[in-house]
Amino acid sequence: MGIFLTILKILGIVLASIVGLLLLIILLVLFVPVTYKVSGEYGDKIGGRVKVGWLFASATGNIKKTDDGMDGIAKLKVFGISIKKIRLMGHDDTEDKHKVKPKKEKKNKKSGTGKAPDERTETGNSQMSDLENDLVNSPVNGLKNNTGAADTTGINGNVRVGETGGKADSINGNESFDIDGESDINKEIDRIFGTGDETPEEDKTADENSGKTADEDVNKTADEDSEKEKVGIIEKLRLKALKILEKISGTKDKVLDKKDTLIRKKDHFIEFLDKPYTKNTIARGKKLLKKVFKNLLPRKGNANVLFGLKTPEKTGAMLGKVCMFYPLYHKWLHITPEFYEKKIEADLWFKGRIFIGSMAIPALFLVLSKDFKRTRNLAKKI
Incomplete structure (x- = not known):
């Protein structure tokens, strides 16, 4: 029994210390100012x-202008000891020291035993000239005379073909062959390009007839295509007009529906504002906002401003507008005008304290109140 009581005692002490620590943290957060x-x-x-x-x-955060531009650093301290340093903007010189210089790439030595481009072109031209010479000295050069006689030059000698029934020596000069009528070359030409039996008049009439029928077919197809295009364009325009009318009617219906919904919401909102619990919630919310605004404002500060707009007229007009709010800033703002130069200079400092408890506790009571709950439930129905 005694052991059980000692265990309970230890557990109670541990729970009490945990609860006390949590309460201490909450009190510190609420009542220790920032x-x-x-x-x-x-x-x-x-x-x-x-x-x-x-x-x-x-x-802490420091920002200043240097020759290289803006430089910004942020520091986090605990018990005055710097824990972390963050570069907000600018260039850190310490980073350059730790950078390792990249190794220089070795230049690849170019080596080659090939010929120069000029030499290659010269050899290529020489080879082409050799091929041309071979073609010129080929066994058959062409056709001569209109009578059908042809001169051919062979590799080892010349071969001549007569008119009809002539004989020609072979390339080696030992064998011969007869040629009756047209040569083989003329037969091949006739086979490729036509027999030549048709007269020029028949050719002309055939060409004219084919040209006329082709023109008529082209005109017919062009007319049919133009009619189809016209019908297609009219159909597209009709469909577009129908779509536009549908959109206009749809937008009109939407506008009318939105108008009805806005009228209903307006009526509900007016009823919502007339409720007594809504009025109480709004009044308490205004008081809370005033406390928050007062808590965030600086308690002490001083600002010296020197400004000029180059001419006395403009500077005086601006000064008159600023002095309209003099009761609001007379304790901490000091303005010095410059009538003959265009410049602006400022030097300021201010400090303050923010008590989280002074904002959190009233906000907590407002949220837990019955009026706020009823107001929230009614606002959801709007």
């Missing part, structure tokens, strides 16, 4: 600094 401080300058030097702290931790 501090912030902002400072900056614009003129000969351009830069800014922001510092946010809570308990023993803080985060």
